[in-house]
Amino acid sequence: MQIKSKINVLLFVLPLTFAACGSPEEPVAEQENHSEDAEGHAAEEGTVRMSPQQMEAIGLQLGTLQSRNLSGNITVTGELEVPPQSEANVSATVGGNVQEIKVIEGDKVRKGQTLALLTHPELVQMQVDLQEAASRQQYLEQEYQRQQRLYEQKVGSGRDLQEATSNYNTSKAQVEGLKSRLRILGLNTGSILSGKIFQSVPVVSPISGYVQKVNITNGQYVSPQEQMFSVVDRSQLHADFMVFEKDVSKVKVGQKVSFTVANAAGREYMATVYNMSPAFEKDARAVHLHADIEESIENLIPGMYLEGRIATDTTTALALPETALVQEGAQSFIFIKTGEVDAEAHADEANRAGEKAPATGEQTAGKVWVFKQVPVVTGASNNGWIEVKLLQPLPDSAQIVYKGAYNLIAEMKKGETGDDD
Template structure:
């Protein structure tokens, strides 16, 4: 019995150890499965779409991103030119008085729109009054001399009066007529109504008027100033028919012809491509730059283009229309070029924008714009990031590096 008890205890112990080992083995297997599942879930949590950056509206505003629909522009092999906007001589007026005087009143300020003949200021001076008085006296004297001349001519024709008396009357009449006509012309130049002066009216001041319609550029006088004759008082310009003055260098002269179109930009509107047409080509070289001046007509209906603005342009040759984006919209990695487009996914979270980086083939670069060809699967109605593309690229790299950790 003693031996049987010992065998039973040993068997029970063996069975117990076996069960424990089995339990431990099962537990380890479960832990491995749990770890594998956890790793798989973890990998799925970091498995975001490659080449995509997601930003909140506030982040977009902070970074200063700008987006525009993809559009076609005129690109081609061109002659690069620079220059500035100018006015035609007949569209700019420096206004000065014909006689000296003190400024009695000023009716305009810089920037005012004025019409041809409008009064800008009034000048007054005693000499202006004296000129009108002299005109009145000479005109009255002319009436007497005319009657005397006609009477003596009649007597001379009848043989009653001597030829000497007739000739003296004729000479005085003609010289006084000349004086009256001269004074009348001077007064009219001053803007004074001579018919009213003849009737006895005297004007104490004369108006200073503008000979063209336009805008007041400069006012160079103040109340009470004495202004000498031919002293510039105002500058008025009409920039509705402004033109561009470009320089074309010697090597490109043979390629330029009247009637060609020039596309150009100004610093005030760098994103807007403006158009002009060559109407005249200079015939004299500049001594330093060995360049000819090319004049091109510009339509300036909105009056936003101003004389003196620096312009960069190109004379069109082999022109073509192509999809193009600003140079700063292109992100280059090695030899491959990319752009960022706005992802129009309807499932995106509210107040968040998703940007996708896509590869593009680039072509002609012209006036700060680059021709691009989108992949076939990308719609042409996309919005392209035109400003801040490299910032988006940096954000995407940081996001990817964070996930690798």
């Protein structure tokens, strides 16, 4: 009976023992151990640790907050233009056929230079009409003088004198009118009155500059006022920018503008604001801003598209290189070095991979650096530096990542997702 009782107790204890051996408590403990890092330290949220090899690979650089003079910038767009008096569309003042074209696009011309020759039978007839009108005027002038003498001697009548005077004045007006028309055509009326007849008339440039466009061909008939050439004086070339309504109050005469053009994207030009248009364009909600270009304009052509930045008021502020900032949505971050921890596990991995941890002057042997993500607010930027406003105080000697910040946040996100690749 005692033996049977002992067997029953033994059968009751054995299942409990096996249940204890198969308890899920062991995996929980194992999970807790994995929640800590290789050095036994629990990972702090918003931090990332970098081994010497990783820091060397990304070219990580550190620095401190610096006080710098920064200028605010306004982004503007526009195009190259010349004032109205520096651009001319050359047309014929009388219809005719193109006899000869004397220039090509790109030629430099001076004011009054002949660009083309036109010919037409009516041009010859106008010169003949002038010669005939001048000859009749001479006869009528003599008749007027004769009638005036007779009237003074009380031999002629007043009616004859009035008629001679009227005929003479009419003839004189006709001659002057024909002379004016021929002068507009560029012909020498003195030569015509001496008996010369010009077979063609010149089309001349009204300004000095460069031939931008030729719109005619030899033998073509051109009607009066038809555009034949376009001439531009590029010496008065300037930048015309559009400044939007919200930025108008920040712009004033004398400010500097840096800009680039499409045909020289790698070159930056400088200009100085000399005029702001008082007219406000309602559709674009902007005003025109005119700026003198300070450098050579040899390769610049009117109509080229511009992208520029206007430097506004200068301020002194704490700043960092733009490469130190990481943007996530609307929030900006920087990374600061908060300390160093044991890197024995990292060294083991490096040895297994056949790598050798590099030695640096600032780094303690056998340590990895810990970096913390810190939110900031940005301000004005200039020449690769940007104003930084701290949301929490930092020591003056805080070591901030100048270069490699995006690599750090990528590494931190990889740790958060548990990706060990």
